[in-house]
Amino acid sequence: MPEFRELLDGYHRFRRNDYHRHRGRWEELAEGQQPPVMIIACCDSRVDPATVFDLLPGQAFVLRNVxxxxxxxxxxxxxxxxxxxxxxxxxxxGVRHVVVMxxxxxxxxxxxxxxxxxxxxxxxxLDDWISLIDEPRDAVVANEAIADKQLALEQAAIRHSLANLRTFPYIAEREAAGKLKLHGCHFxxxxxxxxxxxxESGEFMID
Ligand SMILES: [Zn+2]
Incomplete structure (x- = not known):
């Protein structure tokens, strides 16, 4: 089973390349983090926010779940x-943006x-966790006009998560005061x- 060895090989490439070239940045980061953005993404191995958004270390506070x-x-x-x-x-x-991807x-x-x-x-x-999106799931399943249920629920669940974020009092307050912005994205x-x-339109669009 060579997979863990492959991880360590990757670590050694990181040491030789990114760490070696940007040592000053890493030493600065050791003093603390001030990411302006929080990203909430899926655990799926294909959708790492660091890759999709071409992030640098320290740029985003990332939470991933199923x-x-x-x-x-x-x-x-x-x-x-x-x-x-x-x-x-x-x-x-004190992030200024929360992105659900x-x-x-x-x-x-x-x-x-x-x-x-x-x-x-x-x-x-897993079944308990997924039940958190029963409400948008039932709405998508019941809507006969929707042909692509998978895509529709992927997008409806993002809207549902944004609505749930707004139930956190400190998020609602900061958003109302213009200190925090919420965003939904689909990759x-x-x-x-x-x-x-x-x-405003509820639609997902190409940026
Ligand atoms: Zn996923």
Whole structure:
């Protein structure tokens, strides 16, 4: 199984190349981070925000989970990994933008469309997680005018996550004060194209 060796080979290339060339930048970054942007993306191996947005280290605070879902604000929630990352990004780091990036051929979205009972046998945390998009899923499934349910739910789930972000009081306050902007994007893997949500029309458009 050579895969971990391949990771270490990549690390050594990083040491020889990027780290060696930009040592000053890395030393500066060691003092602290001030990313202006938070990106919430899927865990999918094909849609790394660092690649899609050609990011430099320190440029974006990134949270990845299955199907780039944001749960609503909930003080009763237990150990809340996603909510705590959002809280730290917005109130701790003071990011000025939060971007939710969905993508084509998303397995989490496919599982939701297949009925949500797609995870491991016994109790499935994946099924629990995906149930967060039951509402947009049911709306997309019920709409007979929609032919491409997969794409429609990928995009509807992004809108749903943006609405959920606005249930966090510190996000609603900052957005109302013009200190924070929310954005939705959809990356089509095969064409390498990013569509950006225009919230006025509700449509995803080529930038
Ligand atoms: Zn995905």
């Amino acid at each position: 199907a780039n879902i944001v749960p609503p604000f909930d003080v009763e929630a237990g150990l809340a990994g996603v909510r705590s990352a959002i809280e730290f990004g917005v109130t701790g780091l 969905g993508h084509g051929a998303c397995g989490g979205i496919k599982a939701a469309l297949a009925g949500g009972d797609q995870g491991a046998p016994g109790h499935s945390h 089509t893997i095969g064409e390498g194209r990013l569509l950006v949500l225009d919230e």
